[in-house]
Each structure stands twice: as C-alpha cells, then as structure tokens.
Amino acid sequence: MSFFASRLERIKPSPITSATRKVRELRAQGRDIIGLTIGEPDFATPENVKRAARDAIANDETHYTEPDGTDELKEAIRTKFSRENGLDFARDQITVANGAKQVLYNAMMATLMPGDEVLIPAPYWVSYVDLVLVADGTPRIVECGERNGFKLTPSQLDAALTRRTKWVLLNSPSNPSGAVYSRSELQALADVLLRHPQVWILSDDIYEHLVFDGREFTTMAQAAPALRDRTLTVNGVSKAYSMTGWRIGYAAGPQALIANMAKLQSQSTSNPCSISQCAAVEALTGAQESVLARTLEFQHRRDLVLSLLAGTPGLRCHPPQGAFYVYANCMEALGRKTAEGRTIATEEDFVLHLLDHGVAGVPGAAYGLGPYVRFSIAADIEMLKEGCRRIRHACADLR
Ligand SMILES: Cc1ncc(COP(=O)(O)O)c(C=O)c1O
Numbered sequence: 001m002s003f004f005a006s007r008l009e010r011i012k013p014s015p016i017t018s019a020t021r022k023v024r025e026l027r028a029q030g031r032d033i034i035g036l037t038i039g040e041p042d043f044a045t046p047e048n049v050k051r052a053a054r055d056a057i058a059n060d061e062t063h064y065t066e067p068d069g070t071d072e073l074k075e076a077i078r079t080k081f082s083r084e085n086g087l088d089f090a091r092d093q094i095t096v097a098n099g100a101k102q103v104l105y106n107a108m109m110a111t112l113m114p115g116d117e118v119l120i121p122a123p124y125w126v127s128y129v130d131l132v133l134v135a136d137g138t139p140r141i142v143e144c145g146e147r148n149g150f151k152l153t154p155s156q157l158d159a160a161l162t163r164r165t166k167w168v169l170l171n172s173p174s175n176p177s178g179a180v181y182s183r184s185e186l187q188a189l190a191d192v193l194l195r196h197p198q199v200w201i202l203s204d205d206i207y208e209h210l211v212f213d214g215r216e217f218t219t220m221a222q223a224a225p226a227l228r229d230r231t232l233t234v235n236g237v238s239k240a241y242s243m244t245g246w247r248i249g250y251a252a253g254p255q256a257l258i259a260n261m262a263k264l265q266s267q268s269t270s271n272p273c274s275i276s277q278c279a280a281v282e283a284l285t286g287a288q289e290s291v292l293a294r295t296l297e298f299q300h301r302r303d304l305v306l307s308l309l310a311g312t313p314g315l316r317c318h319p320p321q322g323a324f325y326v327y328a329n330c331m332e333a334l335g336r337k338t339a340e341g342r343t344i345a346t347e348e349d350f351v352l353h354l355l356d357h358g359v360a361g362v363p364g365a366a367y368g369l370g371p372y373v374r375f376s377i378a379a380d381i382e383m384l385k386e387g388c389r390r391i392r393h394a395c396a397d398l399r
Helices: 006-010 015-028 047-058 071-085 100-111 127-134 154-160 183-193 225-230 255-266 274-285 289-309 347-356 381-396
Strands: 094-097 117-122 138-143 165-171 200-204 231-236 249-252 325-329 372-376
Touching: 006 127, 047 274, 071 094, 071 231, 071 249, 071 274, 094 100, 094 255, 100 127, 100 165, 100 200, 100 231, 100 249, 100 255, 117 127, 117 154, 127 138, 138 154, 154 183, 165 183, 183 225, 200 225, 225 231, 249 255, 289 325, 289 381, 347 372, 347 381
Parallel strands: 117 138, 117 165, 165 200, 200 231
Antiparallel strands: 094 249, 231 249, 325 372
C-alpha cells in the first residue's frame, strides 16, 4: 500500500504550472519562447499598496492576527462590497484567506460529504475540479459551448441539477473564456435555483474589475437577493491590484458557513500574512485609478490580439468580454500536417506545434472544453505582437 493518501490520486498538479515550467525549461536550453501561459497581470503592485506594506513592517505589524483576517481588513472588505456591489454584510459574514484559492478550498472542505455533487460549467478554471475532488465531492461538468458565448443556460442548469447537487460554481468574468454574465442572465439562472433550495451558489468574482466595452459587472447575490442566504461571494486582490504573490482572497456569505470555513483555516494555515493584510486594506480603500487604467490596457491588448489573429487559418477567436485570456478554437487545425509531415491530431499536438514555432499556450483540455488553446494577454504589447506573428506563422505552416 502506498504511504501517500488516496485522496492525492484523485487530483493532479496544475497544468498551467506545468506549461509555465516547460517554457522556463525551454528558455534555459536557449530557446526563444513567447510564454502566453501565465494567469497573472504583468503590472507591478501599485505604489500606494507597496508603501502600506513597508509601513506595516516598520510599525511591527508582523505578528499573528485573527485566524481569518484582521478587523481592519474585514471592514475594508465590507466597504468594498457596499461601494462596488451594493451588498451589505456584517463583519462575521466575511472571511479572509491566503488567496481566493484557499477560500474555495475552505468552502469545499467545510461542506462536501462523499457523494455530494458540485456543478461546474466548462470551460472552467483548472483548479475547481481538483478542489472538489480533494474534498470528497463529485464534480458534474456541464459543457457550455461557444454558441452560447461559453455561458451556462437556465435549461442546462435545470437538467444538470440532482438531489445530490450541493453547489453550483459560477465564474464571471470567466477564466478561460472571458464570458461575462449580465444581470438578466444571472436572474434567469436564479429562477431555476430558486426551485432547488438545497443548492448553494459560489460566485467566483476574482476578475470582477476586468470587464470590457463598458459592460456592467453583476454578481449573483446582487442580481438575485432571494439567493443571498445560500450564496458565497468570493473575490480577492490578486487580479484587480496585481497582487498575486501577496496571497489575499476573501469571501462574504451566510455567517454559519463563514464560521465553519474560519474554523478549518484556524487549524490549517491560520492567518494570511499580516503584512499582506495591511497592503490589502490599502488596495481596497486607497486610490482606485490604477484599476480602471489597467482594465483599459487589457481591453486594448484584447483588441490588438483579436485583430492580429483574425483570419489565421485553423484558428477562431471568440471575443472575450472580460478577464485577460483569449480562448481560441483550433478545431480547423486538427487533421492538418506540419511541413515535416506530422499530423496535428489533437489540441495538445497543436500546442506542441506552436511551441516549435516559439510560442506557448495552454491546451483547452485543462479547462474541460476542447479543442481550444488559451492564450494569456497579460504580456506587454511587443510580446503579444511577436506571439501573434508566431501563431500565424505556425498556422500557415499547416497543410
Ligand atoms: C477563476 C479564478 N479563481 C480564483 C483564482 C485564484 O486566485 P488567488 O490568487 O486569489 O488564489 C484564479 C487564479 O488564477 C482564477 O483564475
């Protein structure tokens, strides 16, 4: 019998980390690779936030804090929800963890029993499935194709819910598709959920600020107040404030759920870094100009990438409405041959072919919907231009 717990056999390391490691390895061998795999803003953390962290160290804010976040940070989060989402929460309805990822982990670990199902619309963020599996749950994947803008429809939701469904995971703007649910789309899903009182909703809003073309961001608790007592609204500072390394995520929801998530965290990691918490207070309550400026920059990059890839043989890009990825359909590239006579049979072959041409993306299999490749647009303009040139070249090379 293995020394290692059987739960580890259910999960796999993140394919994004593997893809990014591959890029690093190839570069170490001297290869020139444009890496479009990574899921983090390429901007620096704003100056005011860095200053707050330096002040925190100078002021000796370097001790244990309350296990799931300081009162100051929870107040800042309350202010954020009220200011940006029109949602009022009490302090004991808020929890802070080491990134939104730990929030999701806590929520699944605190609620799932063997046999409980979690409905996950695909394409999905890679970690959802593994987070459910490690917590003894059963992921139920619902494929949401390009025809409906990669969004879950009310009839798909209705058909997929069972007596064992405990959670529905919604992510808008979506990683990897960039789909953004409108208020009325959320309300239509809510109409179905209101008929299934045993089902809870986890709304992963981590890309909240990255919405394009003047679209309005809405979260489920706002669109459907009747669902608030079974909705966990998850967010964090990683993407909005370029703070991926600081590891601060948070959530707001019913007090009993929050208390149980906090209990679990108190016996695992305890508090997130005290200095990062001070920095997150400044991020959420300080100047917000950089958020909009960076969103406009991402929108500009999206437009650039879409225009540079338009008409590329074998590739079709559905315009993302938010986040910072382009999820490109490579169906028409399959079955073609490279100049060396190799057949591109799968999306993985296609991704390897792109690597041969010096550009890296992540195969759609990682996100539960193929054949696609996810390209991150969190790279500077010159890199994106060169990356797109290489993608076009690689595609033109196929017969
Ligand atoms: C959809 C989604 N949710 C959550 C996370 C995790 O964010 P954090 O850095 O706060 O753990 C990510 C990070 O890539 C993500 O893409």
